Amino acid sequence: MHILRKYKWAILVFIGPVFVLYTYFIIASVGATFYYSLTRWDAISKPLFVGFANYAEAFQSEDFAIVMRNTLLGLIFSLLFQVSLGLIFAYLIFRTSRGFRLYRALVFMPVVLSQAAVAMMFTIFFNADIGPINNVLRILGLYVLTRNWLSDKNVVFYTVLTPMIYQYIGLYVVILLAGMQSIPEDIIESAHIDGASSFRVFFNIVIPMQLDIILICIIMITTGLLKAFEHSYIMTWGGPGVRSAFLGVYMYFKAFMHANFGRASTIAIVILIAALVISTFFRWIVRKLNY
Amino acid sequence: MKERHKKWLLIGTAALLMTAVLLPVAAGGQGGGGAKVVEIRFGHMWTEGQSEADDRAVAILKQVEADNPGMKLIQEVVPGDEMRNKIRVDVAANNAPDMWQFWAGGVLADYVQKGILLDMSKYLALSKKVKKSDIPQGTWDSCTFDGVVRAYPRNISVGIFAANSEIFKKYGWAYPKTWAEFLPMGKKFDAQGVASSNIGSKGGNPSHFWYGDLVCQYEAGVTATDTIGETLDFTQRPFVKAAEYCDQMRAAGLFPKDVMANGDWNPSIAFYDQGNVAFCYTFAWCFNLMSPSIIEKTEIIPIPRLPDGERDTRTFIQGTTNDAYCIQGKSFDDPAKQAYLVALLDAVAWDIGLMEAQLGTIVSVNNRLMKEVDLEEIEDKMMVKALKYRIANNVSGSPMIWQELPNNKLQFDYQAALDELWAGAITPQECIDKIQKSMNEFK
Numbered sequence: 001m002h003i004l005r006k007y008k009w010a011i012l013v014f015i016g017p018v019f020v021l022y023t024y025f026i027i028a029s030v031g032a033t034f035y036y037s038l039t040r041w042d043a044i045s046k047p048l049f050v051g052f053a054n055y056a057e058a059f060q061s062e063d064f065a066i067v068m069r070n071t072l073l074g075l076i077f078s079l080l081f082q083v084s085l086g087l088i089f090a091y092l093i094f095r096t097s098r099g100f101r102l103y104r105a106l107v108f109m110p111v112v113l114s115q116a117a118v119a120m121m122f123t124i125f126f127n128a129d130i131g132p133i134n135n136v137l138r139i140l141g142l143y144v145l146t147r148n149w150l151s152d153k154n155v156v157f158y159t160v161l162t163p164m165i166y167q168y169i170g171l172y173v174v175i176l177l178a179g180m181q182s183i184p185e186d187i188i189e190s191a192h193i194d195g196a197s198s199f200r201v202f203f204n205i206v207i208p209m210q211l212d213i214i215l216i217c218i219i220m221i222t223t224g225l226l227k228a229f230e231h232s233y234i235m236t237w238g239g240p241g242v243r244s245a246f247l248g249v250y251m252y253f254k255a256f257m258h259a260n261f262g263r264a265s266t267i268a269i270v271i272l273i274a275a276l277v278i279s280t281f282f283r284w285i286v287r288k289l290n291y
Numbered sequence: 292m293k294e295r296h297k298k299w300l301l302i303g304t305a306a307l308l309m310t311a312v313l314l315p316v317a318a319g320g321q322g323g324g325g326a327k328v329v330e331i332r333f334g335h336m337w338t339e340g341q342s343e344a345d346d347r348a349v350a351i352l353k354q355v356e357a358d359n360p361g362m363k364l365i366q367e368v369v370p371g372d373e374m375r376n377k378i379r380v381d382v383a384a385n386n387a388p389d390m391w392q393f394w395a396g397g398v399l400a401d402y403v404q405k406g407i408l409l410d411m412s413k414y415l416a417l418s419k420k421v422k423k424s425d426i427p428q429g430t431w432d433s434c435t436f437d438g439v440v441r442a443y444p445r446n447i448s449v450g451i452f453a454a455n456s457e458i459f460k461k462y463g464w465a466y467p468k469t470w471a472e473f474l475p476m477g478k479k480f481d482a483q484g485v486a487s488s489n490i491g492s493k494g495g496n497p498s499h500f501w502y503g504d505l506v507c508q509y510e511a512g513v514t515a516t517d518t519i520g521e522t523l524d525f526t527q528r529p530f531v532k533a534a535e536y537c538d539q540m541r542a543a544g545l546f547p548k549d550v551m552a553n554g555d556w557n558p559s560i561a562f563y564d565q566g567n568v569a570f571c572y573t574f575a576w577c578f579n580l581m582s583p584s585i586i587e588k589t590e591i592i593p594i595p596r597l598p599d600g601e602r603d604t605r606t607f608i609q610g611t612t613n614d615a616y617c618i619q620g621k622s623f624d625d626p627a628k629q630a631y632l633v634a635l636l637d638a639v640a641w642d643i644g645l646m647e648a649q650l651g652t653i654v655s656v657n658n659r660l661m662k663e664v665d666l667e668e669i670e671d672k673m674m675v676k677a678l679k680y681r682i683a684n685n686v687s688g689s690p691m692i693w694q695e696l697p698n699n700k701l702q703f704d705y706q707a708a709l710d711e712l713w714a715g716a717i718t719p720q721e722c723i724d725k726i727q728k729s730m731n732e733f734k
Binding site: 009013042044045128129131150151152156235236237239240241242243256257258259260261 | 302304375376379380382383401402404405407486493494547548549550551552553562565698699700703707708710711713714715716717
């Protein structure tokens with residue numbers, strides 16, 4: 001308290017502007033979005049207050065159900081692949097004595113590419129008429145595996161999810177790798193002296209000591225997936241219909257294609273709440289595992 | 292340092308920081324040099340460096356600015372459909388440009404309703420380059436709401452259905468004239484490793500045009516399309532039949548296998564341009580993306596006639612007023628801006644219109660302007676072919692469902708339902724039901 005009192009002017013000067021800007025651009029924006037979610041508003045006329053009608057309509061909508069299912073499935077697959085593969089790649093690089101920097105750079109490379117470029121690249125790969133994936137399958141005689149990857153309603157969601165997962169594995173590898181590098185070398189050395197295999201070191205030392213870092217990755221994956229937009233929009237326009245759309249794409253459609261900013265704000269609030277709930281849930285799990 | 296001095300030092304630092312943040316914001320609206328300059332914001336789609344037509348259009352805009360020293364022209368370039376989003380957000384923020392390139396038809400309705408768009412008769416009364424009589428009344432109608440013209444129409448959409456003649460010659464096939472000849476071709480193409488057509492569907496493009504062309508093979512289809520904004524009845528027979536015929540095409544393999552990947556304008560024309568696609572269905576805005584070798588092989592043919600089609604398909608294709616220019620009423624009523632806006636739209640409607648028509652990137656709706664275009668000198672050879680075919684067959688434009696739909700939501704739902712129909716994700720009846728449901732919500 002003494003310090004706070006002593007430096008009250010400095011605190012006011014240096015925190016004040018940031019506090020004002022943060023409140024205006026973040027807190028007030030969230031408040032305004034919540035208000036708009038309670039209105040019918042086409043962004044041109046004045047908003048009309050309709051209470052929770054947008055929420056009721058959203059949760060009764062078939063399309064919204066498909067989009068929610070896509071988002072939850074996407075989240076499960078992303079967590080499954082990005083965290084597990086991220087951990088495995090990070091550990092492999094961590095235990096590599098030669099080419100450490102090269103492997104790290106290679107695995108991180110897709111992260112720095114533009115999402116639009118990656119989406120376009122995968123659109124060409126998966127093009128059933130001229131793309132290389134079906135061509136390779138045909139050359140190998142695997143006709144039975146060829147699909148209309150971007151048009152078949154049964155596979156299009158997974159097709160769109162593929163570049164989303166691929167592009168960001170490298171980010172989590174680098175984050176997890178940084179975490180692994182902070183593990184004291186003597187712990188791992190003594191485990192090896194005691195006869196622990198790399199496999200055991202991974203499961204009994206590395207993973208338990210990485211739980212907080214894994215939590216950060218989970219939160220980043222969750223928030224990233226909830227607002228996912230570019231890959232789905234560029235590859236398929238979220239379609240056919242909304243079969244490959246995520247909440248972010250659906251929100252965009254509601255705002256700009258349906259000119260229904262009230263409903264779009266509802267989706268934004270759903271995204272916010274989902275992000276908070278899922279992040280809190282994983283924080284709780286990690287805390288339980290830590291203690 | 293004394294406590295009091297420290298406090299003043301901190302206050303001074305804070306004041307400097309705030310000034311640094313706020314000064315650029317406050318200075319944002321001022322012209323440089325202190326001279327009185329009127330800013331005119333123009334939202335358009337000509338991207339410098341993208342094509343010769345775009346470069347020339349931007350050069351003309353720069354010339355307009357040079358000819359009007361009191362005007363600072365701020366160009367807000369947004370390609371394609373994104374212009375819809377930009378204008379909606381700008382209008383919501385009370386920050387709409389003074390003039391912008393848009394589309395004719397129902398897409399204007401929201402803005403007309405809110406009183407944002409200028410009554411174009413005010414512009415026409417002052418224009419030095421264009422007259423109302425230059426443009427047919429039917430074209431003005433596409434921009435008219437409650438008897439008032441709210442936008443200046445730009446071009447008509449010139450479409451073609453064509454075949455790669457080389458493929459047909461190679462296999463000794465004849466061009467199909469009827470549906471019965473057309474449907475079995477999917478299997479023939481597939482057996483030879485040839486893709487049937489470039490008629491994909493992503494965001495409803497180009498599928499909604501094709502669907503409209505099938506609807507308009509019925510006399511009742513033309514009427515149903517013309518009046519869909521009032522009847523809001525998508526269960527009418529021509530709409531249902533056209534959906535069924537599209538589904539037949541899908542089942543017969545007459546669309547690309549991957550309708551999404553090869554849908555939308557640029558991908559669909561790129562797909563055709565690789566030379567292994569039998570049929571091409573596209574519009575003027577894609578002609579400049581076709582290579583000279585593929586243009587050479589491309590032969591325009593009529594769309595095969597439906598078994599119960601009533602109209603001669605040689606004589607029509609989808610084609611109404613496509614784009615239009617809008618002026619914000621508030622800006623035009625500002626005496627400081629009015630003369631500049633007249634000069635700008637004059638240049639855009641006449642100078643750029645003439646340049647684009649001569650290059651062959653558009654066909655202007657302005658008949659007087661088109662008389663100045665030398666058909667033989669049009670640079671885009673695909674446009675020359677298309678125009679010659681139109682003249683020889685007396686082709687007229689048939690009405691477009693998308694344009695007649697009364698708002699953005701209906702247009703989007705219609706496009707999305709066609710994507711699903713093309714992909715085989717829904718049945719023709721489900722497609723009709725989806726669109727009708729959206730119409731019922733609008734009612």
